[in-house]
Amino acid sequence: MSTEPTPKRPRTNPTYELLYHPSIPGRGEFVRLAFEAASIPYNDVANNDKKGYSVVQAACSPKSTGDADGNPPAFAPPALRVPGAGKDGKTLLIYQTPNILMYLGPHLGLAPEDEAERLWVNQNMLTALDLNNEAHDTHHPVAVMQYYEDQKEEALKKAKDFRENRIPKYFSFFERVLKGNEESGQGKYLIGNKLTYADTTLWQVMDGLHFAFPKEIEARSKDYPLLFGTFYPNIKEEKHLKEYLASDRRLPYSMGIFRHYPELDRQ
Amino acid sequence: MSTEPTPKRPRTNPTYELLYHPSIPGRGEFVRLAFEAASIPYNDVANNDKKGYSVVQAACSPKSTGDADGNPPAFAPPALRVPGAGKDGKTLLIYQTPNILMYLGPHLGLAPEDEAERLWVNQNMLTALDLNNEAHDTHHPVAVMQYYEDQKEEALKKAKDFRENRIPKYFSFFERVLKGNEESGQGKYLIGNKLTYADTTLWQVMDGLHFAFPKEIEARSKDYPLLFGTFYPNIKEEKHLKEYLASDRRLPYSMGIFRHYPELDRQ
Numbered sequence: 001m002s003t004e005p006t007p008k009r010p011r012t013n014p015t016y017e018l019l020y021h022p023s024i025p026g027r028g029e030f031v032r033l034a035f036e037a038a039s040i041p042y043n044d045v046a047n048n049d050k051k052g053y054s055v056v057q058a059a060c061s062p063k064s065t066g067d068a069d070g071n072p073p074a075f076a077p078p079a080l081r082v083p084g085a086g087k088d089g090k091t092l093l094i095y096q097t098p099n100i101l102m103y104l105g106p107h108l109g110l111a112p113e114d115e116a117e118r119l120w121v122n123q124n125m126l127t128a129l130d131l132n133n134e135a136h137d138t139h140h141p142v143a144v145m146q147y148y149e150d151q152k153e154e155a156l157k158k159a160k161d162f163r164e165n166r167i168p169k170y171f172s173f174f175e176r177v178l179k180g181n182e183e184s185g186q187g188k189y190l191i192g193n194k195l196t197y198a199d200t201t202l203w204q205v206m207d208g209l210h211f212a213f214p215k216e217i218e219a220r221s222k223d224y225p226l227l228f229g230t231f232y233p234n235i236k237e238e239k240h241l242k243e244y245l246a247s248d249r250r251l252p253y254s255m256g257i258f259r260h261y262p263e264l265d266r267q
Numbered sequence: 268m269s270t271e272p273t274p275k276r277p278r279t280n281p282t283y284e285l286l287y288h289p290s291i292p293g294r295g296e297f298v299r300l301a302f303e304a305a306s307i308p309y310n311d312v313a314n315n316d317k318k319g320y321s322v323v324q325a326a327c328s329p330k331s332t333g334d335a336d337g338n339p340p341a342f343a344p345p346a347l348r349v350p351g352a353g354k355d356g357k358t359l360l361i362y363q364t365p366n367i368l369m370y371l372g373p374h375l376g377l378a379p380e381d382e383a384e385r386l387w388v389n390q391n392m393l394t395a396l397d398l399n400n401e402a403h404d405t406h407h408p409v410a411v412m413q414y415y416e417d418q419k420e421e422a423l424k425k426a427k428d429f430r431e432n433r434i435p436k437y438f439s440f441f442e443r444v445l446k447g448n449e450e451s452g453q454g455k456y457l458i459g460n461k462l463t464y465a466d467t468t469l470w471q472v473m474d475g476l477h478f479a480f481p482k483e484i485e486a487r488s489k490d491y492p493l494l495f496g497t498f499y500p501n502i503k504e505e506k507h508l509k510e511y512l513a514s515d516r517r518l519p520y521s522m523g524i525f526r527h528y529p530e531l532d533r534q
Contacts (some may be wrong), residue, residue, distance in 0.1 A: 038394075050457050051294055061440065062436075062440075063334070063443075064443060064447075065443045065446045065447035066448075068444075071383075071387070072391075072441075072444050072447050072448065072458065073440065073444055073447060073456075074355075074390075075394045075437075075440050085383070086383050087381070087383050090384070092322075092383055094284075094386045094387070095389040095390050096389070096393040096394060098365060099386060099389045099390040099393055101370070102389070103386055109372050112492070114354070115361055116338075116352070116353050116354050119359070119361045119370055120338070120339050120361070120367060122343075122363070122366045122369070123342075123362050123363040123366040125360055126363040126365055126366055127342045128362060133400075141408050141409060141421065141425070142408060142421065142424045142425050142428060143424070143428035143432070145410075145432060146426075146428070151424075154408065154409065154421045154424070157409045157410070157421070158408070158409050158410070160409075161409060161412075162411035165410070165412060169329075170342075170446075172281055172329065173329075173340065176331060176332045176333075176340050177328075177332075177340060178333045180332035180333035180339050180340060181333075181339065190339075191339065198466050213496050237411035
């Protein structure tokens with residue numbers, strides 16, 4: 001008799017394809033972390049294949065009215081392709097980070113069975129992504145397609161408000177979510193007693209904020225003991241995530257959503 | 268034998284409670300439109316009862332770690348309470364506009380049966396809400412809690428980029444979604460051949476943009492014939508929505524997400 005543990009999930013998972021920009025973590029990282037946390041294989045198309053980015057660009061083309069599999073157009077990456085999961089067994093194409101995470105959650109074992117808990121996970125993911133978007137806007141408060149240097153004065157004002165008002169508002173909220181779930185989640189999980197895509201999403205935003213605003217985060221972290229003392233370090237130690245974060249699949253922060261401009265950090 | 272048509276939905280709908288700020292359409296309007304389009308009763312707590320806003324404030328209190336029904340805290344309105352739909356038959360409380368719409372969609376008959384179509388509806392709702400958020404940020408590019416007058420210079424720059432780059436990017440996208448679905452949706456529906464919460468959500472954003480940027484929308488509308496020639500007027504004529512829009516339940520725009528500052532519009 002084999003002593004091998006039975007695989008937790010069937011081997012019939014489709015080959016998920018993540019369509020995102022190459023070389024940066026960006027919003028694709030929320031999807032990557034879900035796959036990695038679940039240890040489910042995925043093809044990070046633009047990073048794994050030199051010609052991969054053309055697939056991403058075609059899927060999000062500003063001329064597209066849909067693809068050959070009957071999928072409607074995608075506004076922007078990240079998008080997800082799932083062979084066999086579309087209409088009549090065709091390839092499904094979906095986009096929008098919250099939509100992708102909501103879809104993947106149950107497939108990857110990162111969403112609770114209970115419907116109420118599932119909705120709570122989803123709302124916490126959405127709020128973590130709102131914080132992510134506000135972090136992005138600190139360096140691009142005026143125009144996403146213009147250079148930071150051309151909106152630096154506005155960025156200084158926006159970053160000040162973000163640090164002084166928005167960061168404490170969000171951190172206080174997530175500290176209270178952890179507190180309210182402490183009996184079940186022990187400060188390690190936002191909802192229930194197992195890792196969900198709300199946890200991986202919030203963790204990634206916190207990690208990016210450490211990179212972008214190191215002084216601000218250092219100064220604030222003591223005010224949120226569950227969030228910074230238990231939740232953040234614990235997620236890093238989750239078995240598969242620990243391996244991933246040490247691997248070269250984990251892309252470094254650079255000039256994406258999270259950017260370290262010292263002048264935007266606490267002075 | 269009665270000639271009465273059988274009711275499309277059972278009479279056992281719970282009394283849905285919408286928790287939102289009183290007197291403004293805001294993000295609550297996306298939820299209101301879903302109920303109204305489906306002709307399902309709901310209690311707009313802060314508008315229907317003088318003491319109602321205290322219920323909203325309690326649900327989103329910055330001190331809360333959860334409520335007596337076991338629901339985790341809510342970050343901000345809108346929130347939705349559904350008696351009987353929570354754990355052990357308690358009251359469910361959820362928040363985040365996209366989460367509420369995703370939950371209500373199937374209950375209100377505003378989401379397709381097909382899983383792929385349901386995901387497409389969801390992603391289009393999310394993109395319409397992104398446009399909504401960008402419209403808000405035109406008058407508050409620096410700090411959400413400061414006065415417009417204190418960020419007017421930045422708002423002029425942000426609004427220019429929004430009008431010249433963001434509006435055409437989003438409108439082109441939704442025009443292409445309608446085009447790709449034209450055989451089934453006839454330009455009237457984004458996905459499939461029936462009204463969904465993606466349609467009501469996009470419609471509300473377009474309507475708000477008409478109020479906030481009348482000159483810009485007037486100038487652009489001819490470039491998107493399905494969107495402005497078919498989709499936008501058709502949704503207004505949907506039976507229940509037409510009644511709602513003529514009723515006093517439809518709150519006027521004022522100083523919420525959509526604001527008409529002539530200096531931010533096309534000059």
